[in-house]
Amino acid sequence: MGTEFDPAFIQAPEHRPKPTILEAQGIPLIDLSTGPIDDLAKEIGDACRKWGFFQVINHGVSPESRRKIESAAREFFAWPQEEKMRVKRDEVRVLGYYDTEHTKNVRDWKEVFDFVVEDPTIVPASVDADDQRVTTWHNQWPDQNPHVLREACEEYGREVEKLSIKLMELIAISLGLQANRFNDFFKDQTSFIRLNHYPPCPNPHLALGVGRHKDAGALTILAQDDVGGLEVKRKSDGEWIRVKPTPHAFIINVGDIIQVWSNERYESVEHRVMVNSERERFSIPFFLNPAHYTMVKPLEEMTDDQNPPKYKAYNWGKFFTTRKGSNFRKLDVENIQIYHFKVSK
Numbered sequence: 001m002g003t004e005f006d007p008a009f010i011q012a013p014e015h016r017p018k019p020t021i022l023e024a025q026g027i028p029l030i031d032l033s034t035g036p037i038d039d040l041a042k043e044i045g046d047a048c049r050k051w052g053f054f055q056v057i058n059h060g061v062s063p064e065s066r067r068k069i070e071s072a073a074r075e076f077f078a079w080p081q082e083e084k085m086r087v088k089r090d091e092v093r094v095l096g097y098y099d100t101e102h103t104k105n106v107r108d109w110k111e112v113f114d115f116v117v118e119d120p121t122i123v124p125a126s127v128d129a130d131d132q133r134v135t136t137w138h139n140q141w142p143d144q145n146p147h148v149l150r151e152a153c154e155e156y157g158r159e160v161e162k163l164s165i166k167l168m169e170l171i172a173i174s175l176g177l178q179a180n181r182f183n184d185f186f187k188d189q190t191s192f193i194r195l196n197h198y199p200p201c202p203n204p205h206l207a208l209g210v211g212r213h214k215d216a217g218a219l220t221i222l223a224q225d226d227v228g229g230l231e232v233k234r235k236s237d238g239e240w241i242r243v244k245p246t247p248h249a250f251i252i253n254v255g256d257i258i259q260v261w262s263n264e265r266y267e268s269v270e271h272r273v274m275v276n277s278e279r280e281r282f283s284i285p286f287f288l289n290p291a292h293y294t295m296v297k298p299l300e301e302m303t304d305d306q307n308p309p310k311y312k313a314y315n316w317g318k319f320f321t322t323r324k325g326s327n328f329r330k331l332d333v334e335n336i337q338i339y340h341f342k343v344s345k
């Protein structure tokens with residue numbers, strides 16, 4: 001990311017990290033191995049309403065596959081820059097390595113490697129609403145020592161995907177829906193996994209690893225290491241609260257799509273990542289996303305005369321590709337957001 005501190009990383013004063021860190025008391029830790037299922041669903045529903053975030057343990061993802069992907073990620077980011085640049089993303093091949101992501105047009109202090117769970121993944125060919133053509137995204141794997149990274153990523157992807165479906169079933173039950181209510185949306189999913197590396201930062205009080213944002217997809221399953229840095233905006237008072245790393249746990253958060261599907265019974269919550277000057281940090285989010293042709297709108301079961309739909313339908317593929325194209329570089333305009341589809345009162 002260069003030796004000089006690029007002004008592109010500097011957050012506006014009101015968005016800079018605070019020197020005192022509030023550590024989370026009360027972000028629920030949920031044991032997925034306990035039953036009965038309705039009790040578990042209730043716990044998850046309460047967490048979604050209150051925080052939009054929770055952690056899970058005994059989640060069924062093997063510690064071995066997590067250890068493998070974490071070690072492969074560490075190894076990959078330690079490579080010389082020119083090696084990483086061989087799998088660099090660009091405007092056409094949008095998967096792979098890059099270090100230029102911007103969140104709300106401020107550059108993030110991180111480097112990432114993105115891959116899709118379904119390879120290839122079908123997406124719209126352009127962001128133009130009238131253009132019906134589709135294209136495919138293919139993963140880019142390094143040809144140096146290819147098997148280690150690729151196998152670790154593919155195995156982990158399969159396991160986390162299973163967990164994501166289990167969680168969507170519990171969320172469906174918690175909303176009073178059939179357990180399988182969401183399953184069809186993910187048949188041609190556009191989910192992807194990101195390996196994040198946050199190097200030590202010389203100016204941790206000016207920059208962020210990821211600026212404040214909400215996740216655009218349905219659900220996020222995050223593996224964070226023991227360094228810490230993820231902060232969640234507490235719904236009750238708007239304070240930034242640090243999510244304490246719990247060994248082997250995953251952090252789960254509701255994305256914008258669940259907010260829309262549930263007609264705002266559950267809300268997608270803002271979060272961000274602080275960096276520090278001493279220790280590098282690694283994290284691995286899995287973003288569960290529906291098929292590109294999904295028209296995202298409040299579910300009929302979630303609306304009635306008292307609760308009319310709060311959003312107009314939008315096409316997920318167009319939304320997603322618009323985001324993916326624009327986060328890649330700095331723009332002068334605001335990114336696409338779900339509130340653009342909000343029904344006005």
Ligand SMILES: O=C(O)CCC(=O)C(=O)O
Nearest residue numbers: 196210224230273283285
């Ligand atoms: O690294 C983290 O803890 C979170 C990253 C994140 O929020 C994201 O990539 O959307």
Ligand SMILES: [Fe+2]
Nearest residue numbers: 213214215271
């Ligand atoms: Fe996020």
